[in-house]
Amino acid sequence: MNAIQMVLVVLVAFLAGMEGILDQWEFHQPLVACTLIGLVTGHLDLGIILGGQLQMIALGWANIGAAVAPDAALASVASAIILVQSGQGTKGIGMATGIAMPLAVAGLFLTMIVRTISTGIVHIMDADAKKANWRRINMWQWIDVCLQGLRIAIPAALLLAIPASTVQYWLGLMPTWLSDGMSIGGAMVVAVGYAMVINMMASREVWPFFAIGFALAAIKDLTLIALGAIGLAMAVMYLALESKGGSGNSGSDNDGTGDPLGDIIDDY
Amino acid sequence: MADQKIKLTKADRFKVMWHSQFLQASWNYERMQNGGFAYSLIPALRKLYPKKEDMAEALQRHLVFFNVHPYLVSPIIGVTLALEEDKANGAKVEDEAIQGVKVGMMGPLAGVGDPVFWYTVRPIVGALGASMAIQGNILGPILFFVIWNVIRLAFMWYTQEFGYRAGSAITNDMSGGLLQKVTRGASMMGMFVLGSLIERWVNITFTPVVSRTPVQKGGYIDWNSLPAGAKGIQQALIGQSNGLSLTKFKTTTLQNNLDSLIPGLAGLLLTFLCMWLLKKKVSPIVIIIGIFIVGVVLHVLHVL
Numbered sequence: 406m407n408a409i410q411m412v413l414v415v416l417v418a419f420l421a422g423m424e425g426i427l428d429q430w431e432f433h434q435p436l437v438a439c440t441l442i443g444l445v446t447g448h449l450d451l452g453i454i455l456g457g458q459l460q461m462i463a464l465g466w467a468n469i470g471a472a473v474a475p476d477a478a479l480a481s482v483a484s485a486i487i488l489v490q491s492g493q494g495t496k497g498i499g500m501a502t503g504i505a506m507p508l509a510v511a512g513l514f515l516t517m518i519v520r521t522i523s524t525g526i527v528h529i530m531d532a533d534a535k536k537a538n539w540r541r542i543n544m545w546q547w548i549d550v551c552l553q554g555l556r557i558a559i560p561a562a563l564l565l566a567i568p569a570s571t572v573q574y575w576l577g578l579m580p581t582w583l584s585d586g587m588s589i590g591g592a593m594v595v596a597v598g599y600a601m602v603i604n605m606m607a608s609r610e611v612w613p614f615f616a617i618g619f620a621l622a623a624i625k626d627l628t629l630i631a632l633g634a635i636g637l638a639m640a641v642m643y644l645a646l647e648s649k650g651g652s653g654n655s656g657s658d659n660d661g662t663g664d665p666l667g668d669i670i671d672d673y
Numbered sequence: 674m675a676d677q678k679i680k681l682t683k684a685d686r687f688k689v690m691w692h693s694q695f696l697q698a699s700w701n702y703e704r705m706q707n708g709g710f711a712y713s714l715i716p717a718l719r720k721l722y723p724k725k726e727d728m729a730e731a732l733q734r735h736l737v738f739f740n741v742h743p744y745l746v747s748p749i750i751g752v753t754l755a756l757e758e759d760k761a762n763g764a765k766v767e768d769e770a771i772q773g774v775k776v777g778m779m780g781p782l783a784g785v786g787d788p789v790f791w792y793t794v795r796p797i798v799g800a801l802g803a804s805m806a807i808q809g810n811i812l813g814p815i816l817f818f819v820i821w822n823v824i825r826l827a828f829m830w831y832t833q834e835f836g837y838r839a840g841s842a843i844t845n846d847m848s849g850g851l852l853q854k855v856t857r858g859a860s861m862m863g864m865f866v867l868g869s870l871i872e873r874w875v876n877i878t879f880t881p882v883v884s885r886t887p888v889q890k891g892g893y894i895d896w897n898s899l900p901a902g903a904k905g906i907q908q909a910l911i912g913q914s915n916g917l918s919l920t921k922f923k924t925t926t927l928q929n930n931l932d933s934l935i936p937g938l939a940g941l942l943l944t945f946l947c948m949w950l951l952k953k954k955v956s957p958i959v960i961i962i963g964i965f966i967v968g969v970v971l972h973v974l975h976v977l
Contacts, residue, residue: 524701534711537726592875594964622872
């Protein structure tokens with residue numbers, strides 16, 4: 406990797422770090438972050454495939470209230486760098502997804518540090534507001550977002566500082582049963598993200614939709630777009646029929662936020 | 674003050690929308706998105722309050738606790754802009770009224786954003802992109818990036834404009850049925866897609882061989898009696914397309930049995946197990962690491 410590529414990698418990492426907290430352009434999602442790292446390092450294919458794998462795992466990761474999701478930004482950026490440095494090609498993707506998970510945890514810790522710093526910064530903003538100094542409020546807002554960028558950019562730079570040969574030596578020590586097992590784990594770990602989402606959304610009236618989706622997906626001819634269209638159409642139909650025909654006791658379903666399966670699980 | 678009306682132009686409102694993308698930049702444990710909200714409004718406030726003391730008051734007014742979904746902030750900003758504009762033009766809008774509107778909209782809107790954006794749109798668009806990307810298709814990430822940002826920017830701009838035009842009247846609609854309907858519809862579609870994603874993408878393949886029965890003569894390709902060279906390959910391929918077995922023995926793995934029963938059953942059960950663990954307040958990170966360990970151990974034991 407030459408100097409320009411290294412600068413670009415750090416830049417991508419910086420963007421991912423910013424977006425990890427802003428959640429707007431989605432540069433921190435594995436699909437985008439890994440692809441960009443692949444692009445700037447000249448391993449576009451590897452980046453795309455790794456991004457796709459990690460994206461499947463991270464589909465359900467979202468920060469909601471107190472529940473903190475693993476950090477997709479650090480996981481994507483760092484595992485993509487390691488994969489590129491390892492020189493293992495597509496063979497190393499299973500290994501890279503395995504390495505990404507502990508990194509996702511480490512990223513959480515870094516976010517907590519920056520958010521604590523931010524608590525101090527809003528007090529500075531208070532003081533500036535009293536003086537109507539909007540320019541300084543703008544500036545502090547920018548400093549804050551840059552700190553979030555550095556949260557990923559600095560670890561990325563440190564990783565780049567490790568020579569590729571050292572990375573390859575350490576990964577070479579990893580036996581095949583371990584890397585194969587990690588690929589298998591990576592295929593299963595997708596379930597955690599889905600479980601998080603289901604726990605948030607499930608209610609009595611949506612479980613039938615889940616069952617139909619599960620059954621229809623076994624028909625491999627249906628693409629994801631087709632499945633999405635079926636799901637959308639059914640939801641629209643359900644709501645339309647409900648408001649039309651619900652002369653008797655419409656809306657009474659809403660009172661119970663009951664989630665039958667959830668209750669069973671709770672009682673267990 | 675009231676002799677000339679100050680109007681926020683479309684360009685001003687667009688600047689505010691652009692700023693609001695940085696809502697979460699100064700997210701903090703004390704007042705969450707307060708810095709971001711004040712930052713978002715600055716382009717408008719600068720125009721509305723040329724006097725320093727007015728500006729100071731306005732900035733302090735918006736540095737109080739605030740937290741909502743980062744896209745659903747747009748209708749709230751729209752309403753706030755309308756109120757601040759009235760206030761700047763001399764109407765009697767109390768600070769409490771502005772706070773009341775913000776807090777009143779925060780609750781119901783935050784509840785809409787998560788199921789719609791994080792649980793329905795992102796998993797669907799993400800899975801669409803990822804399924805292409807896994808095959809090395811560059812269109813995967815590009816589609817994801819473009820579709821997501823078009824939806825997001827359009828949503829933010831139009832709901833902010835809607836809030837600005839509707840003004841505080843919007844708070845009455847908030848509690849109405851529409852928002853609830855959108856949320857419920859999104860949950861239904863989301864659950865449907867989740868069901869299909871679990872079937873397709875939670876891959877667990879059990880490798881133990883259940884049975885190994887010999888195939889009767891003529892039911893398999895007899896590799897020893899094939900003619901040499903390309904002729905032989907042709908004959909073998911014809912045989913295979915006619916449904917002949919490739920080996921003398923028909924092996925059935927545990928996975929074949931499961932697939933004929935319910936495809937994707939193992940993935941479904943694993944998902945339910947994760948749901949149960951999450952409800953038992955086990956950290957998702959612990960579950961993820963645990964699954965990796967189980968995967969390695971079962972692979973070593975030749976179960977997976």
